[in-house]
Amino acid sequence: MDRLSRLLLVALLLAFSGWRLLRYLRLGMAKRPVGLASGAGVLVQSTASPAAAAGPTPPASFTGIVAAIAFWVVANVAIVIVLFRLPLLRDLPPILLLVAAVFANFYLIPQARRLATRRSP
Numbered sequence: 001m002d003r004l005s006r007l008l009l010v011a012l013l014l015a016f017s018g019w020r021l022l023r024y025l026r027l028g029m030a031k032r033p034v035g036l037a038s039g040a041g042v043l044v045q046s047t048a049s050p051a052a053a054a055g056p057t058p059p060a061s062f063t064g065i066v067a068a069i070a071f072w073v074v075a076n077v078a079i080v081i082v083l084f085r086l087p088l089l090r091d092l093p094p095i096l097l098l099v100a101a102v103f104a105n106f107y108l109i110p111q112a113r114r115l116a117t118r119r120s121p
Contacts, residue, residue, distance in 0.1 A: 068112040076108065
């Protein structure tokens, strides 16, 4: 394959990727129909979620936000230290350890958010 063919192939792949990205962005931002039935054959009910029925959560205060950020940073530092310093985990590939650290954040972020709202007046 000569240089011109490679450049044309790369340009074609980049154009195709850009077209798909724009297409999916437009689809994602489009207004969705409200009354569609779900795939299981059960009609979608438009009742409010239990969280919305309980009322809006109060905004967090500055001290609550600082406490939540401090909790999140300290917990992430502790997780990274444990993952990369334990002799049992030291021989694992770093990408697996980083994935574990990211998955731990799925638990840490809601905990930090609850801490911020609890510390609000």
